[in-house]
Each structure stands twice: as structure tokens, then as C-alpha cells.
Amino acid sequence: FALAVKRAYTTERPILGDGKHVSKLELIHRVCSQSSNGPLFVPLPAPRDHKQALEERLSLSSMLARSQGDLPPRSMKDSSHEVHLPLGSQPHIREKYLTHHNTVRYPHRLLISYSHTHNPALPRSPLSIVTALVDKIDMRQHTIYPDRDIKFTGHVTWVGKTSIEAKMYMSQLHEGAYSPVLEATFVMVARDPENKRAAYVNPLKPEGAEEERLFQQGEVNKTRRVELSTASLLKVAPTAEERKVVHSQFLSTLDPQTVSFRSRVLPPKSVWMEDAKVKGLEICHPQERNIFNRIFGGFLMRKAYELGWANACSYGGCRPNLVAVDDILFQKPVEIGSLLLLSSQVCYTEGNFIQVRVHTEVAGPSDGGSTTPPTCSTSPSCRTTTVPMIVPQSYGESMLYLDGKRHFSQAAGI
Secondary structure (H helix, E strand, C coil): CHHHHHHHCCCCCCECCCCCECCHHHHHHHHHHHHHHCCCCCCCCCCCCHHHHHHHHHHHHHHCCCCHHHCCCECHHHHCEEEEECCCCCHHHHHHHECCCCCECCCCCCCCHHHHCCCCCCCCCCCEEEEEEEEEEEECCCCCCCCCCEEEEEEEEEECCCEEEEEEEEEEEECCEEEEEEEEEEEEEEECCCCCCECCCCCECCCCHHHHHHHHHHHHHHHHHHHHHHCCCCCCCCCHHHHHHHHHHHHHCECCCCCCCCCECCCCCEEEHHHCEEEEEEECCHHHECCCCEECHHHHHHHHHHHHHHHHHHHHCCCCEEEEEEEEECCCCCECCCEEEEEEEEEEEECCEEEEEEEEEEECCCCCCCEECCCCEECCEEECCCCCEEECCCHHHHHHHHHHHHHHHHHHCC
């Protein structure tokens, strides 16, 4: 009986001996009603053989293009997709997408890059397209209603030799028309079937003034990402203006009763940065794996976002509204069985806004507990009521503060 109930919760729609599909609750009821006649065994679905699938993909390497010029150009319409989430017209699916506050959880992104590179002459795509980063997610409205239909649209907006920028738009039905909710920009990279080296993708040919504008914006985004990476505080010193900010903060924390650099006092209505951390740990189970037998990037994104949101909620003392998410970087793949260590830090505040940075590290299943470099990072901005000012103490915390200030200024358009 215990085995049957456990399996009832591990299969999506179990199949009984009579060939009928039943729900999990109905299955448990039937197990209970028949327990006196012996156990009722429910067959589990066959596990996916990822090793065999990867071996099959090795044969696709010969189908890769030798240069981008060998591939036909595509238009933005070729990759355009539209998906509907009928929360209003089909109420029975709402529970899967709602939070305990009766608001809508942010679902997985719409993947459209394979449509751009689709070759109808090939039985399977030889490309392995993976997410390099989430450039930005902008919220257009803070309330997503649980009883109204949602529409997702998206298409490729810019293409390099081996990389693809795609935009996804989310809108919700209101008084007979769809109004915008959020806009997200993703950067994908194409790899060979073994996911070991870069592969060429089809060039993009804009059609019309609007597509040309989107393509040029993609060029601007690429230049901006390069400039931000070059000016990173992990590589170069702060600007003269930023150094003044750090010194001013240091002076505000000195004890006026003593003449010492070591005596530090917390200013009124402030919180030390060291006291504004929330950490978490996740065990990476096989159910979250992708086709490469690694942990799915969407799972990492969701865990980072939820921890950052929880930190903002704890710091602000109320339920925050998400304003923007940016710089979610995927630096290394995460193996199945790894321990995912997440650390969120409030790094900047201004008025009623909170900037949170989430840093993740991985402890491998057989590396003795050592950690690898961070796999992704995110900087969500959350708007709440008036919040305390965050105050750094060490030089490292001051760099976190300046980095958070930069991200906030970018998200706010300052």
C-alpha cells in the first residue's frame, strides 16, 4: 500500500491494470478501497536514457554548417511564436500557476531560437542551443490577475555568428483586449551536438522599419554588455564619483565620540549589509535535468529569483513588487546530484526600492564539498514601502554597494 501511494505521487497520470488513466487522488482512493485484497502496483514510466540520447546526437555533427554564409538568412517572422495560458477560460489549471497570495507565478520562458535555425531538410537539428544570460526582464505592471487569460509572444531580434538575442512579451486579457505585463530579453548561444564548441546560426535579415529598429537595439545591447563587462568592479577601480560615495558612507559611520577609524556606529534607520543576507540550499535532483543530463537553467533562475524576493520581503517588512531582473549569468553547467548553494544580499537601497544580488555556487556530488565558481547571478529590484538604508562596512561590501547602485541606475533609466 505504501509503495502504491508513493508511486501515485510520482506519476503524472497513472495507468491501472484495466488500461484507464486516473488522477492521483482517485488512485489513492482505489488503493485504500482494495487494500484488503492485496497491493495494487502502478507501473512507473521508463526512465529517460540520456547517455544513449547523447550518443545518438554525436552523429549529427556532420550536419553543422562550416560557415554562417552556408546558412540561408531568416526573418523575424520565421521565429515568431504565440502561446496562450487560459487562466480565465480554463479555471481548473490555475492551481499550477498561482502563489499562496493568489497571484500568478512567473512561468518558464518561451524558447524560440530553434525556430530561427530550423532546417526542414534535416530530420533533427544538430544544434544545441543554450541560455547564455537573461539580459533584462522589465515589469510593465505589478499585478497579474489569476482569473484572466495570459498571452506570450516572442521572436528573434538580433543574431551574431553563433549567438541569438530573443525577446518575449507577456500580456493579459483585460476588458476584451490584451495589455502588456512584462518584456524579457534573452541571449542564447548555439553549440555543437556535444555542447563543447560554438556553432554557426542563420543570419537575420530585418524587414521593415520596426524590425530594423529592433535589430539595431540588439547591436546597442551587445555593445552595452561589452562595456559593462569591461568596467566591472571586479576588473577596474571605481570612478572618482563612486570613490566619493564610499568615503562619504565611511564618514557617516564614524563614532563622533572618538577619534578612531575603528569605531563604527550604525546611522539611524539603517542596517549593516552583513545583516541583510538570506541563504538557501537545493539538492539538484534528476527531475530538473535537461537533454544534456545537466540541471535545467530555468530551475536555477526560479530558485535565484525566489530567494532574492524572500530577502527583499524580509528586509522591507512587507510583500515587495518586482520591478526588474537583469544579469542572470550562466557561467558553468550544474551536474545532477550537486548541492546548489544560494546566497542573496541586499546591496543597495534608495527610497522605497531594494536592490538584491543573488550569488550561487555548486558543491559537486564527489568533490569533497569544494565549490565551483558561481553558476549564475541575478539582480532583481523590488519596490516596497519605505525601507531602511543599507550600509556597507568593509571594502568588499562597498564594491557590492556600488555594483548594486549601477544596476539600479540602469533599471531606473538614470
